Amino acid sequence: MKNSRNIKKFLKIVFEKNKLIASIAFVIMLVISMLDLSIPQVTRLILDDAIINNKTNLLIKLVLLYAIISIFSALFTVILEYIYSKMKKRASIKLKIRLLKHLSKLSGEYYTNIKTGNMLSIIENDIFIVENFGAEILFSLIVDGLTACIALFFLVRMQSDLLLIVITLQVMLTFIQSKFTKVIAQKTEEVRKDSGNISNIVQEYVSNIMNVIISKSSFNFFKRYIKQEKGLINKCIKLDMIISSNISASMILSSLITICIYGYGGLKIIKGNMTIGELIAFQQYTGMLIGPCINIIRSNTRIQQSLVSINRIFSILDEPIIINQDNNSSIIKEDFSGNITFDNVVFSYDEDRILDNINIEFEKGKLTALVGTSGCGKSTIVNLLFRLWDIDEGKIMIDNIDIKDYNLKSLRKNISIVTQDLLLFDDSILNNLTIGNKNISKKFVKDVCNRVDLYDFINGLPNGFDTIIGEKGVKLSGGQKQRVAIARAIISNSSIIVFDEATSALDNISQKKITENISDLLKNKTVIVIAHRLSTIKNADKIYVIDKGRVIESGNHEELILNESTYYSLVNEQKQELALS
Ligand SMILES: Nc1ncnc2c1ncn2[C@@H]1O[C@H](COP(=O)(O)OP(=O)(O)OP(=O)(O)O)[C@@H](O)[C@H]1O
Numbered sequence: 001m002k003n004s005r006n007i008k009k010f011l012k013i014v015f016e017k018n019k020l021i022a023s024i025a026f027v028i029m030l031v032i033s034m035l036d037l038s039i040p041q042v043t044r045l046i047l048d049d050a051i052i053n054n055k056t057n058l059l060i061k062l063v064l065l066y067a068i069i070s071i072f073s074a075l076f077t078v079i080l081e082y083i084y085s086k087m088k089k090r091a092s093i094k095l096k097i098r099l100l101k102h103l104s105k106l107s108g109e110y111y112t113n114i115k116t117g118n119m120l121s122i123i124e125n126d127i128f129i130v131e132n133f134g135a136e137i138l139f140s141l142i143v144d145g146l147t148a149c150i151a152l153f154f155l156v157r158m159q160s161d162l163l164l165i166v167i168t169l170q171v172m173l174t175f176i177q178s179k180f181t182k183v184i185a186q187k188t189e190e191v192r193k194d195s196g197n198i199s200n201i202v203q204e205y206v207s208n209i210m211n212v213i214i215s216k217s218s219f220n221f222f223k224r225y226i227k228q229e230k231g232l233i234n235k236c237i238k239l240d241m242i243i244s245s246n247i248s249a250s251m252i253l254s255s256l257i258t259i260c261i262y263g264y265g266g267l268k269i270i271k272g273n274m275t276i277g278e279l280i281a282f283q284q285y286t287g288m289l290i291g292p293c294i295n296i297i298r299s300n301t302r303i304q305q306s307l308v309s310i311n312r313i314f315s316i317l318d319e320p321i322i323i324n325q326d327n328n329s330s331i332i333k334e335d336f337s338g339n340i341t342f343d344n345v346v347f348s349y350d351e352d353r354i355l356d357n358i359n360i361e362f363e364k365g366k367l368t369a370l371v372g373t374s375g376c377g378k379s380t381i382v383n384l385l386f387r388l389w390d391i392d393e394g395k396i397m398i399d400n401i402d403i404k405d406y407n408l409k410s411l412r413k414n415i416s417i418v419t420q421d422l423l424l425f426d427d428s429i430l431n432n433l434t435i436g437n438k439n440i441s442k443k444f445v446k447d448v449c450n451r452v453d454l455y456d457f458i459n460g461l462p463n464g465f466d467t468i469i470g471e472k473g474v475k476l477s478g479g480q481k482q483r484v485a486i487a488r489a490i491i492s493n494s495s496i497i498v499f500d501e502a503t504s505a506l507d508n509i510s511q512k513k514i515t516e517n518i519s520d521l522l523k524n525k526t527v528i529v530i531a532h533r534l535s536t537i538k539n540a541d542k543i544y545v546i547d548k549g550r551v552i553e554s555g556n557h558e559e560l561i562l563n564e565s566t567y568y569s570l571v572n573e574q575k576q577e578l579a580l581s
Contacts, residue, residue, distance in 0.1 A: 048277030108388035117200025126309035133306035144292035185304030372546035424473030
């Protein structure tokens, strides 16, 4: 049920906007098949009419006809290949884009459990495998079936007793092939799964190579990697042996069929019950019966293998979009005023409650800080504001409208989050600052860079703003990366900016200088700061102290110090730590 549903959906993608070209391919395939089916008739005429009766003119005509049929058949095959290749590539690009787009619409819960290697294996390997599935295989099945039927018709008319022997062997061949097919499909799936696991490990290693070296964990990686690879080698060898045994068994049975035709047919010629022309034509038609039958059975193996990949592809495409992107009535806002309210918000990732009746307000033009011990739920508040997850109870509102009522794209466009593990592209520093947005004036970019103390550094680079910063910004220091991230958020001009541990790699003096320099650019924005270093949020308009998912204190620095409660203790703890160091 699931299989046929997924195949239907897949074929819809393949044939979408390709109907005309697919029809042309089908007609060409039919023509090729008819041309091939006429060859044995021409052969028989050459042997039994032209040669036996010494008709030179007829021989020349028939040989020419043979040549023309062969040339046209070859020509049409090339055209067909071109059409299939075009259709295949179009379909696979379409699928890849759909997958990548769908991925960006899924929820934080999905991203938390995602295995990158598996995902890459689906996007690359599975789509490559299903490329050959689709029009080509479907049309081949139809045309092969038709060819086999026509060949059978001629064979019955020519020698029915010889055909009986051929068919008996053919049935045996079909039976053996179908048994192999099942085992091959099962083993292929196992190999595919193991390959996905290996991709995960390699991906983890390559994308963290520096950290792997620093943490001296490459031995651990190789132990896991080699164990998996050894297991995969054994499975691949087994699969290859099954496939080659299958081919050998078919070859033996095919030879047996040829032996029977020449042996039994030869006897019939000796007894005068068959002509040489008929024997050769019979043998050619037998090939046209067996070939397509084997193709159909092999297609079944390919279909089974493709089916595994199709199901894996649709396991992502069918993943429901829990975070509703844009219902028809959703509000699109270019610019928020930016007053945010968390009203009795309750949230859990799994079973454990992470936020327990949270009530917080972030006001436009004000800097609001969230503080608290590690794991108390500060980043979760930001994740919920950005709707990576939806809340369980309560309401989050911006400008008095529930964030679920906003068009998601519009909501996210208005929020910039600067995190510790920022995303840097292997691109120019300018594109990293503007995220490729060409409408931003260079003057503004330069001004912001100046403010975050980045301008002199960029100017000193060999290609200035056009310098490529390497994968994950490998050519930048931790502090420079954070400056880029802060600059990027300001350049994006969102009405809400969140700094989540955004200055952790900067020293106190740099941090203070940057904060002062950018303060006028943040004047009309809603600024949220999450910081462990409490000295950085001393000037915040309001500070919320979170503990175990609850707000336990709020106020400005002076008020909270006077309270002599949790915030006061945290500040003192940090002061003592600083004094000790
Ligand atoms: N994607 C997730 N799936 C399940 N649990 C999560 C997920 N992200 C965070 N948590 C859990 O939620 C709790 C709050 O995490 P959160 O990141 O909000 O804390 P935090 O206050 O920002 O911590 P820190 O100051 O260390 O960054 C933690 O117990 C954490 O283990």
